[in-house]
Amino acid sequence: MQWESSEARFQEKIDQEIKIEPKDWMPEKYRQTLIRQISQHAHSECVGMLPEANWITRAPSLRRKAILIAKVQDEAGHGLYLYSAAETLGISRDEMYDQLHSGKAKYSSIFNYPTLTWADMGAIGWLVDGAAIMNQVPLCRTSYGPYARAMVRICKEESFHQRQGFELLLHLSKGNEAQRRMCQDAINRWWWPSIMMFGPTDDASPNTQQSMKWKIKRFTNDELRQKFIDVCAEQVKFLGMTLPDPDLKWNEERGHYDFGTINWEEFWQVIGGNGPCNQQRLDTRKKAWEEGAWVREAAAAYAEKKKARTPVQQIA
Amino acid sequence: MIRKFYYGDYGESKHGAADISTTNQNKHEWPLWEVFIRSKQGLDHKHAGSLHAADAAMAIENARDVYTRRQEGVSIWVVESKHIHASNPDEAGSFYDPASDKVYRHPTFYDLPDELQYM
Numbered sequence: 001m002q003w004e005s006s007e008a009r010f011q012e013k014i015d016q017e018i019k020i021e022p023k024d025w026m027p028e029k030y031r032q033t034l035i036r037q038i039s040q041h042a043h044s045e046c047v048g049m050l051p052e053a054n055w056i057t058r059a060p061s062l063r064r065k066a067i068l069i070a071k072v073q074d075e076a077g078h079g080l081y082l083y084s085a086a087e088t089l090g091i092s093r094d095e096m097y098d099q100l101h102s103g104k105a106k107y108s109s110i111f112n113y114p115t116l117t118w119a120d121m122g123a124i125g126w127l128v129d130g131a132a133i134m135n136q137v138p139l140c141r142t143s144y145g146p147y148a149r150a151m152v153r154i155c156k157e158e159s160f161h162q163r164q165g166f167e168l169l170l171h172l173s174k175g176n177e178a179q180r181r182m183c184q185d186a187i188n189r190w191w192w193p194s195i196m197m198f199g200p201t202d203d204a205s206p207n208t209q210q211s212m213k214w215k216i217k218r219f220t221n222d223e224l225r226q227k228f229i230d231v232c233a234e235q236v237k238f239l240g241m242t243l244p245d246p247d248l249k250w251n252e253e254r255g256h257y258d259f260g261t262i263n264w265e266e267f268w269q270v271i272g273g274n275g276p277c278n279q280q281r282l283d284t285r286k287k288a289w290e291e292g293a294w295v296r297e298a299a300a301a302y303a304e305k306k307k308a309r310t311p312v313q314q315i316a
Numbered sequence: 317m318i319r320k321f322y323y324g325d326y327g328e329s330k331h332g333a334a335d336i337s338t339t340n341q342n343k344h345e346w347p348l349w350e351v352f353i354r355s356k357q358g359l360d361h362k363h364a365g366s367l368h369a370a371d372a373a374m375a376i377e378n379a380r381d382v383y384t385r386r387q388e389g390v391s392i393w394v395v396e397s398k399h400i401h402a403s404n405p406d407e408a409g410s411f412y413d414p415a416s417d418k419v420y421r422h423p424t425f426y427d428l429p430d431e432l433q434y435m
Contacts, residue, residue, distance in 0.1 A: 024405045073385065080382050084366040087348070093368060094345050150365070157386070299370035300346060306371065 014215050019145040022088040030214055034144050035089050036105075037216065039096045042082035043107035046100075047281050049075045051115040052124065060118060067164050068121060074157050081150040088146045101286050109267060110193050112275030119172055119179075119186035125165015127187070127194040127232070133158050134228045135198065143215040166235070173239040180241075187236070188244040195259075196267045198225040204264075226256050233257045347396050349375040351383055354391035361393050369394075 006025050013020065020026055049072050056072065059065035083093055099105035110128055115121070136158065139151040172183040199221040202208060211217040229248075236243050247260035269275065346368040352361035364383045369375035375394040383389065403411060419425050428435065 021405065023402065070385075073381075077382050077385060080367060081365060084348075087366070092345060153365075296344070296346065296370075299374065300344070303346075303371035303374075 011213075014143050014213075017215075019148065020143055021145045029210075030216075031089050033211065033214075033216060034147065035086055035091050038082055038086040038089075038147055038150075039091065039099065040106055040108075042079045042086060042096065043100045043105055044111065045075050045079035045082060047107045047111045047285065049079075050281055050284055051111055051113070051277075052121060054115050055118060055121050058118065059121075064121075064168070071125075071161050071164065074161065078150075078154045078157070081153055082147075085144075085146040085150040097289065101282070101289060103273065103282065106271060108197060109270040109275060110197050112270050112278045112281060113189070113193055114277050116189070117182050117186060119169065119182040120190070122165045122168035122172065122183070123186035123190040125161050125163075126169055126235070127165075127190045128197070129158060129161040129165060130232065131194045131197045131228055133162060134224050134231075138218040138224075141215075141218060166238075169239055169241075173241060183239065184241050187239075187241055191244050192263065192266075193270075195225055195229060196262060196264075198222075198228065200264065200267070229257050229259050346370045346374075347398070349379075349394045350397050350400060351375070351379040352393040352395075353379070353383055353389035355388055356390055361391065364389075366397060 007027055010020070010024075010026060010030075013024075020030075052068060052072050052075075056065060056068050059068050083096060086096060087093060096105070100107070115124070133155065136151055136155050140148055140155055142148045142151065169183055169187075172179045175183075199205060202220045202222045205221055208217065208220055212220075233243060233248060233250075245260045247258060249258050251258045270278070273279075347370075348366055349369055349372075350366050351364045353364045354361045364379070367375065367378050367382055369378050372394055376392050379392045379394055380389075384392070415421075
């Protein structure tokens, strides 16, 4: 009885667009859904640094290098905003790291693809960050306050990520034959994984309904994917390149682009740990965590020692 | 078992649902700090978010890197989260009740002639 009225009051708040804050009553399933979604989002930001960090030392100019460093630093920041948003729901940072490192928690499948050429830095900015923005903008209005606030901050910063990527590709597209080939090749390799980022089709996402009701999610996977495809199909014309989908065609009747069948088998393979770089990404993360252990311990020990010594100094 | 596929939520591992416990087994974690930032001189410090750091000096440096990468601040406060005390949202109704029937605290409550000036 008590529980039912709490649940009803909670839903009433959601319906009135009143944000839920950390100490407010919430259904346990809402809390668990958010912990998982936010922490996996945070993991994606963190692992997302790896494919790009790969190219920092090989950036073709100082300008491009500075941009890439700033972008990777932003990803770290985004991971941190999101981890602390998740912590407000009662999970600790170390638990989340454990889940990532043990392979229990997932992150976006996109980061399990390799970055083979410099043009990949452009394709990631344009397509991967573009798809992320398409997803993240509606999350700025998600019902959980700390998540929404983190997303506002992230969206403000994300725009530069996409623009620098498109600019990079634009330069390559005006370059010599080899540069143009490299540009098209990167688009070919990143296009399908990017549109998979929106997740399975709506009929294969049984919990979309609940999440829409709780206003954690505001648009379905398919709605967002269609929007992204429509936008990219136009943008690619500026590059004089093509998207690698022979079925991509404007449908006058629907007012949208039709597109080919997505290889969901590949998606599930990559999610399931069998993508080209899953092992490498996790190994890199774990190595960084383990090799940083002494730094964390030393800093904690130093802080303890300083705390113990401060009163003595004050007396003196 | 819950299966969800939202953005930032990539489904279960093969071994079933991720075991997300809400117990705090964070013995080795650096403490959590709340960060407040003054965006420019003349404005209040405003809560920006939180972060982990071993001590206050590190918390301020980390806050600079995490929350002011685009010159969002000219001054930073940090306070360990455990020192924050908060009102209870479950009691918000009765807690704020005393103010809800005192419209006469607002200037618009008073009915004065339109011709009256400078008031």
